Amino acid sequence: MIEKMRFLNITGPKGDIDRVVDTYLSRYEIHLENALSELKTVKDLRPYIEVNPYKEELARAGVLMERYGNLLPEHCGGSISLEKAVEVIRELDGRLKELTARRDELADQRNELQESRDRVAPFIGLNYNVKDILKFQFIKFRFGRISREYYEKFSAFVYDTIDAVMFKCEEETDYVWVVYFVPQKLADKIDAIYASMHFERCYLPDEYEGTPVEAGHVLDSRIRERQSQIDQIEREIQEYVSSRKEELTAAWNRISSFSTNYDVRKLAALTKHDNHNFYILCGWMTEGDAKSLQKEVENDEDTFCIIEDDHDNIMSSPPTKMKNPGLFKPFEMFVEMYGLPSYTELDPTIIIAVTYSVLFGFMFGDAGQGLCLLIGGYLLYRFKKLRLAGIISCCGVFSVIFGLLFGSVFGFEDLLEPVWLRPQQAMTDLPFIGRLNTVFVVAIAIGMGIILMCMVFNIINSLRSHDVERTYFDTNGVAGLVFYFALASVVVLFMTGKPLPAAFILVVMFVIPLLIIFFKEPLTAFVEKKSEGIEGGVGMFITQGIFELFEVLLSYFSNTLSFVRVGAFAVSHAAMMQVVLMLAGAEAGGSVNWGIVIGGNLFVCGMEGLIVGIQVLRLEYYELFSRFYRGSGRAFEPYGKAVQQR
Template structure:
């Protein structure tokens, strides 16, 4: 069902807009429209332009909420004043900024010491004071590393032929870290030789004292001291958050509300009367909320509300807000997937809930598996609020019912008697056709009833939208309904051996509707008293009409046969379960229960998914395509949006 909407224009002194929004509109669900667009006929309107003063504090609060969300509870029932909320955010932000800056400085110091540590550690094998090495005047030194391959070549063929002293400090699978010394006068020549061996030079800072090992220990001590300070700052940050976490959440909620309220100005307009400036807000409310809101502001001298009942004076179309019983609410998912109904359109939620569940149960009739779907879907929907699980639970009810009608429990068809028939065994004798599975006949008959029902719904929708052609002359209008109803009745009478109607009646019921559908465009023009011009001439009109009429007849036939799949899946389910029981050895009297359970799970999962998709296809292509447009726009309430932020 679609809730009735009322269009409201709310006005008052410009300075009073925050109070009105916070007091009323944040509690009532209102779909706001742009007042400038809605009130084009009103003179001297201008946009309400102001800078949001709460944006900066809101961003700070959001950043703190995101950074420290693990320390914060889910919400707060406390209400604080706006001034208190702003001061809380500002003071806490200052405190956290100071601590964060202090932590960043300590982290930078630790990173610098760690970098020095990484440089000196590879030379820990050098048992000599680094500072003294750095002070050499006539002897030059180089710290660095060389690959193991070149080091071996250098040691074997070069080292003994040049004036250098090499000290190996550390080695791994790829590199060897070394320090070499050369006389000052030969440094260029020796450096060139080492460079040819792919020597990678490293530069050690001059703040080291003692040997590299001693320097490394000293750096480790300094890093540990910094890590202790960093840990202390982290604890101070946690303490600062914990001491004011409730205040932060309450302040964030308050500022968020006021920031959202302030943004209402984007949709408001201003007008001036004498020396006073007034705001104007326009939007849609449900009829019940509109009455409650108007009653609440009766004693508010600064707030005025006008309800516009004539939709011809309103620029925007009413938004759609669906309201269905809890049992059918999960099926709104399928409606939203196809498209929301427009305001004057029939909400198909209840229809799809009943037909989808019924067809699913018919195609997947098993009392045991149906109970599993019912219970599992209900629990998942109850605790996780997954709408698809609610749909599965409803389908499970009908699967259980049809399982009892078919006498099938987890694939066993000898545990209980069939209350109606066995899908794979029941046959019906039909004239001209012969023997045919009964569930196929029932499925086609069921499809005819559903198609007729959808035609009636299309007529109702078309009357609401004042579409003359679709009401009377469309394939799903009155003409199509008369033709298809007569065809269905004729088929039923023929198959049941009853006497057929007279020739005159058949001509009226068959031929006249076809002629009406053939000449639907000229007839529509006559009814609406418009001049209809035939494009392309009479010949083109007749040719196009014949092809369209053939397509209509073909679609009636194919759409009806489409429901054969309902019976086919009912039969295939029984056949699949017979295969499972055969593999489990049930015929021998002692079935392998692991195979039975595994087979039931496999069939329940795979066939349940396939049946669900096939039924949804039937809903969209055979039902919705006949009467449903799905061109509505969602009702987006301001109040709900404010609560979610």
């Protein structure tokens, strides 16, 4: 169902807008419209332009909530004034910035020490004071690494032929870390030889004490000291935030609420008076909320609330707010996927809930698997609030019902006697057709009924939107309804062996509706009293009309046959479970492999359940919605209470 909407104009002194929004609008759901757009005919209006004075505090509070939200309570029952909230945010932000700045400085120092530690680590095998090496004047030294492949070649063929001393320090899988010493005069030559062996040099800063091992210990000690100081500051931050978590949460709620309310100005209009400026707010509310708000502000001398009853004075169309019983609410997801209904349309939620669940149950009729879908879907919907899970649970109910009608429990056909029939075995004799599976016949009958129902809904929607052509002359209007109902009636009478109506009645029921559909454009122009000529001439009109009429007849036929898939899936489900039981040995009468039975049921339940769900949704969108539903509505986007809850 679609909630009935009322359009409101709210006005008062310019400086009173914050009080009104905070006192009234924040407790209701109102879809605000741009007042300047709604009041185009009113002169001397200007936009309400003001900058949020607490924009910076809002940003600060947002950063604090993002960083320390895990330390804060989800809800805060306390209230706080706006001035106190701003003071709390500024104080918290200043103190926490000071602590985080100290922590970041220590972290930078720790990282620098860690880099020095990483540089000296490969040379722990060098048992010599690093600082002394760095002070050599007549001997050049090089710290670095060389790939294992080139190190072995260098040691075997080159090392003994040059004037250099190389000390191997650390070995890795691919590299060997070394230090080599050369006389100052030969440094360039030896460096070139090592470079040809892909020697990668690294530089050690003059900050180490003792041997690499000793330097590593000193650096480790300094790193632990810095980390200990960082941990201490982290504890201080957590203790400080925890000690003031109630204040921070209350301040955030107050400032964010004020900022949200402050943004109402973007949609408000101001009168252009010198001394007494008034704001004007326009928007949509549900009828109940509108009457409650109007009654509440009756005694407010500075606030005026007017409910607009003349829709000719309203520029915007009412937004759509769906309100359905809890059982059908999950199916709103399918409606939203297709498009929200416009305000004047029928809400198809209950329609899709009933037809989708029934068709799914018919196609997936198994009491055991349906019970699993029912329980699993309910638990997911109950605890995770997944709307798709709620849909699955509802479908599971009808799977159980049709499973009992078909006598199928987890694929076993001999545990229960079918209340109605077995899909694979039930056959029906039809004139000119012969023996046909009964579920196919029933599926087509269900399809005919659904198509007729959708035609009725199209007529209702078209009457609401004052669309003459779609109401009376369309293929899904009155003419199409009469033709298709006559066709369905004749088919049923013929198949059941009942006498057909007289030829005159058949001509009236078949020919006249088709002629009305053929001449729908001229008839619409005549009813609406429009003098429109026939485009392209009479010949082109007749040719085009014949092809369109042929397409209409073909679509009636194909749309009806489309429901055969409902029966086909009912039969295929039984066949698939028969294969599972055959693989498990249940058909042979011997010992049953319950592992295969359980695995097969899970596979069929998952795979076929998904396929059936998609196929039923396709039927809903293409065979039902396309006949009566447009989905051109816009969502009701509440400002105030609903915005704060999101």
